[in-house]
Amino acid sequence: DAKTTQPTSMDCAEGRAANLPCNHSTISGNEYVYWYRQIHSQGPQYIIHGLKNNETNEMASLIITEDRKSSTLILPHATLRDTAVYYCIVRAPSRSNTGKLIFGQGTTLQVKP
Protein backbone atom coordinates (compact mmCIF):
# COMPACT_ATOMS: atom_id res chain seq x y z
CA ASP A 1 0.00 0.00 0.00
CA ALA A 2 1.27 3.48 -0.87
CA LYS A 3 2.48 5.71 1.94
CA THR A 4 0.49 8.86 2.72
CA THR A 5 1.55 12.17 4.25
CA GLN A 6 -0.88 14.45 6.05
CA PRO A 7 -0.41 17.57 8.16
CA THR A 8 -0.46 16.82 11.86
CA SER A 9 -3.14 19.37 12.67
CA MET A 10 -5.38 22.04 11.16
CA ASP A 11 -7.89 24.59 12.39
CA CYS A 12 -11.08 25.65 10.67
CA ALA A 13 -13.74 28.21 11.53
CA GLU A 14 -17.24 26.89 12.05
CA GLY A 15 -19.36 27.26 8.92
CA ARG A 16 -16.36 27.52 6.62
CA ALA A 17 -15.06 24.81 4.31
CA ALA A 18 -12.39 22.53 5.74
CA ASN A 19 -9.85 21.37 3.16
CA LEU A 20 -7.70 18.47 4.34
CA PRO A 21 -4.75 17.57 2.09
CA CYS A 22 -3.08 14.22 1.63
CA ASN A 23 0.05 13.43 -0.36
CA HIS A 24 0.44 9.97 -1.87
CA SER A 25 3.16 10.45 -4.48
CA THR A 26 3.92 6.72 -4.78
CA ILE A 27 0.34 5.68 -5.47
CA SER A 28 -0.09 2.88 -8.00
CA GLY A 29 -2.60 2.85 -10.82
CA ASN A 30 -4.99 0.45 -9.11
CA GLU A 31 -4.89 2.01 -5.64
CA TYR A 32 -7.88 3.86 -4.26
CA VAL A 33 -7.84 6.76 -1.81
CA TYR A 34 -9.98 6.25 1.30
CA TRP A 35 -10.84 8.75 4.01
CA TYR A 36 -11.94 7.94 7.53
CA ARG A 37 -12.33 10.11 10.59
CA GLN A 38 -12.27 9.36 14.30
CA ILE A 39 -14.10 11.54 16.75
CA HIS A 40 -12.69 11.41 20.27
CA SER A 41 -13.56 8.20 22.16
CA GLN A 42 -15.34 6.67 19.17
CA GLY A 43 -14.39 4.22 16.46
CA PRO A 44 -13.28 5.44 13.03
CA GLN A 45 -16.00 6.34 10.55
CA TYR A 46 -15.76 5.79 6.80
CA ILE A 47 -16.24 9.04 4.87
CA ILE A 48 -15.55 8.57 1.17
CA HIS A 49 -13.23 6.94 -1.33
CA GLY A 50 -12.19 7.41 -4.95
CA LEU A 51 -9.86 6.20 -7.67
CA LYS A 52 -9.30 9.14 -10.02
CA ASN A 53 -12.54 11.01 -10.48
CA ASN A 54 -13.76 13.50 -7.92
CA GLU A 55 -16.38 12.08 -5.60
CA THR A 56 -19.09 13.64 -3.46
CA ASN A 57 -21.48 12.22 -0.91
CA GLU A 58 -23.59 13.57 1.92
CA MET A 59 -20.58 13.94 4.18
CA ALA A 60 -17.80 15.34 2.01
CA SER A 61 -16.15 15.79 -1.37
CA LEU A 62 -12.94 14.16 -2.49
CA ILE A 63 -10.76 15.91 -5.04
CA ILE A 64 -7.95 13.83 -6.57
CA THR A 65 -5.32 15.56 -8.69
CA GLU A 66 -4.92 14.47 -12.29
CA ASP A 67 -1.57 12.79 -11.58
CA ARG A 68 -3.18 11.16 -8.49
CA LYS A 69 -0.22 12.09 -6.33
CA SER A 70 -2.35 14.04 -3.90
CA SER A 71 -5.94 14.52 -2.83
CA THR A 72 -8.07 16.86 -0.74
CA LEU A 73 -11.02 16.03 1.46
CA ILE A 74 -13.47 18.89 1.63
CA LEU A 75 -16.05 19.37 4.37
CA PRO A 76 -18.12 22.14 2.80
CA HIS A 77 -19.57 23.69 5.97
CA ALA A 78 -17.63 22.50 8.99
CA THR A 79 -19.42 22.23 12.32
CA LEU A 80 -18.05 21.69 15.81
CA ARG A 81 -19.04 18.03 15.49
CA ASP A 82 -16.55 17.65 12.64
CA THR A 83 -13.67 18.06 15.11
CA ALA A 84 -11.84 14.74 14.74
CA VAL A 85 -8.73 12.99 13.47
CA TYR A 86 -8.96 12.48 9.70
CA TYR A 87 -7.13 9.57 8.10
CA CYS A 88 -6.15 9.27 4.45
CA ILE A 89 -5.49 5.68 3.36
CA VAL A 90 -4.31 4.44 -0.01
CA ARG A 91 -4.97 0.83 -0.88
CA ALA A 92 -5.40 -1.50 -3.82
CA PRO A 93 -8.58 -3.55 -4.20
CA SER A 94 -8.86 -6.34 -1.69
CA ARG A 95 -8.35 -9.39 -3.82
CA SER A 96 -4.80 -10.12 -2.77
CA ASN A 97 -4.48 -7.91 0.28
CA THR A 98 -4.56 -8.63 3.96
CA GLY A 99 -7.28 -7.21 6.16
CA LYS A 100 -4.95 -4.59 7.55
CA LEU A 101 -5.94 -0.98 6.90
CA ILE A 102 -2.97 1.26 7.78
CA PHE A 103 -4.45 4.32 9.46
CA GLY A 104 -1.28 6.30 10.20
CA GLN A 105 -1.30 9.39 12.42
CA GLY A 106 -3.88 11.40 10.46
CA THR A 107 -4.73 15.10 10.67
CA THR A 108 -6.36 16.47 13.79
CA LEU A 109 -8.97 18.97 12.62
CA GLN A 110 -10.13 21.46 15.22
CA VAL A 111 -13.28 23.36 14.23
CA LYS A 112 -13.54 26.58 16.20
CA PRO A 113 -16.62 28.72 16.91
Add this chain to the structure above:
Amino acid sequence: ETGVTQTPRHLVMGMTNKKSLKCEQHLGHNAMYWYKQSAKKPLELMFVYSLEERVENNSVPSRFSPECPNSSHLFLHLHTLQPEDSALYLCASSQDWGAREKLFFGSGTQLSVL
Protein backbone atom coordinates in the same frame (compact mmCIF):
# COMPACT_ATOMS: atom_id res chain seq x y z
CA GLU B 1 -25.27 4.74 15.28
CA THR B 2 -23.04 2.62 13.05
CA GLY B 3 -24.87 -0.68 13.43
CA VAL B 4 -21.95 -2.15 15.36
CA THR B 5 -22.42 -2.37 19.13
CA GLN B 6 -19.65 -3.10 21.60
CA THR B 7 -20.00 -3.94 25.26
CA PRO B 8 -18.84 -3.00 27.77
CA ARG B 9 -17.79 0.57 26.93
CA HIS B 10 -15.30 0.60 29.79
CA LEU B 11 -13.56 -2.24 31.58
CA VAL B 12 -11.06 -2.28 34.42
CA MET B 13 -9.45 -5.61 35.19
CA GLY B 14 -6.58 -7.01 37.19
CA MET B 15 -3.82 -9.02 35.61
CA THR B 16 -5.23 -12.31 36.91
CA ASN B 17 -8.81 -11.72 35.78
CA LYS B 18 -10.62 -13.27 32.86
CA LYS B 19 -13.04 -11.08 30.95
CA SER B 20 -14.67 -10.96 27.53
CA LEU B 21 -15.43 -8.15 25.12
CA LYS B 22 -18.52 -8.49 22.99
CA CYS B 23 -19.33 -7.10 19.57
CA GLU B 24 -22.60 -7.39 17.67
CA GLN B 25 -23.34 -6.06 14.21
CA HIS B 26 -26.83 -5.48 12.83
CA LEU B 27 -25.77 -4.81 9.25
CA GLY B 28 -25.92 -8.28 7.77
CA HIS B 29 -22.16 -8.22 7.19
CA ASN B 30 -20.06 -11.34 6.76
CA ALA B 31 -16.66 -10.15 7.96
CA MET B 32 -15.69 -8.91 11.42
CA TYR B 33 -12.48 -7.48 12.84
CA TRP B 34 -10.76 -6.67 16.11
CA TYR B 35 -8.47 -3.63 16.18
CA LYS B 36 -6.41 -2.27 19.07
CA GLN B 37 -5.70 1.43 19.58
CA SER B 38 -3.10 2.33 22.18
CA ALA B 39 -2.52 5.89 23.28
CA LYS B 40 -0.55 7.91 20.70
CA LYS B 41 -0.29 4.90 18.35
CA PRO B 42 -2.04 4.03 15.10
CA LEU B 43 -4.72 1.38 15.00
CA GLU B 44 -3.41 -2.17 14.93
CA LEU B 45 -5.34 -5.00 13.33
CA MET B 46 -5.57 -8.02 15.63
CA PHE B 47 -7.93 -10.58 14.09
CA VAL B 48 -10.20 -10.98 11.09
CA TYR B 49 -13.11 -13.35 10.65
CA SER B 50 -14.92 -14.04 7.41
CA LEU B 51 -18.06 -16.17 7.53
CA GLU B 52 -17.13 -17.22 11.07
CA GLU B 53 -13.70 -18.47 10.04
CA ARG B 54 -10.54 -16.73 11.19
CA VAL B 55 -8.69 -15.47 8.14
CA GLU B 56 -6.05 -13.32 9.82
CA ASN B 57 -4.18 -13.35 13.10
CA ASN B 58 -1.59 -10.58 13.25
CA SER B 59 0.92 -11.99 15.75
CA VAL B 60 -1.35 -11.36 18.69
CA PRO B 61 -0.30 -12.88 22.07
CA SER B 62 -2.27 -15.93 23.16
CA ARG B 63 -3.70 -14.05 26.17
CA PHE B 64 -6.14 -12.62 23.59
CA SER B 65 -8.51 -15.27 22.27
CA PRO B 66 -11.15 -14.38 19.67
CA GLU B 67 -14.39 -16.23 19.07
CA CYS B 68 -16.91 -15.78 16.27
CA PRO B 69 -19.95 -18.02 16.89
CA ASN B 70 -21.91 -16.55 13.97
CA SER B 71 -21.56 -13.75 11.45
CA SER B 72 -23.29 -11.22 13.75
CA HIS B 73 -21.26 -11.76 16.91
CA LEU B 74 -17.60 -11.48 17.78
CA PHE B 75 -15.94 -11.91 21.15
CA LEU B 76 -12.48 -11.22 22.48
CA HIS B 77 -11.65 -13.30 25.53
CA LEU B 78 -8.98 -11.82 27.78
CA HIS B 79 -6.88 -13.57 30.42
CA THR B 80 -3.71 -12.76 32.36
CA LEU B 81 -3.32 -9.42 30.62
CA GLN B 82 -0.46 -7.01 31.17
CA PRO B 83 -0.69 -3.27 31.94
CA GLU B 84 0.61 -2.52 28.43
CA ASP B 85 -2.55 -4.15 27.06
CA SER B 86 -4.53 -1.16 28.29
CA ALA B 87 -6.03 0.37 25.15
CA LEU B 88 -9.19 1.05 23.18
CA TYR B 89 -10.38 -2.19 21.56
CA LEU B 90 -12.43 -1.64 18.45
CA CYS B 91 -14.66 -4.04 16.61
CA ALA B 92 -15.50 -3.49 12.96
CA SER B 93 -17.43 -5.23 10.23
CA SER B 94 -17.52 -5.13 6.45
CA GLN B 95 -20.04 -6.43 3.98
CA ASP B 96 -17.73 -9.28 3.15
CA TRP B 97 -14.04 -10.13 2.99
CA GLY B 98 -13.85 -8.61 -0.47
CA ALA B 99 -15.02 -5.21 0.79
CA ARG B 100 -12.57 -4.85 3.62
CA GLU B 101 -11.62 -1.27 2.82
CA LYS B 102 -15.07 -0.02 3.86
CA LEU B 103 -15.29 -0.81 7.55
CA PHE B 104 -18.01 0.03 10.04
CA PHE B 105 -16.61 0.44 13.54
CA GLY B 106 -18.19 0.22 16.95
CA SER B 107 -17.46 2.79 19.66
CA GLY B 108 -14.93 0.53 21.30
CA THR B 109 -14.20 -0.83 24.76
CA GLN B 110 -11.73 1.25 26.77
CA LEU B 111 -9.73 -1.34 28.71
CA SER B 112 -7.55 -0.59 31.73
CA VAL B 113 -5.37 -3.36 33.14
CA LEU B 114 -4.16 -2.76 36.66
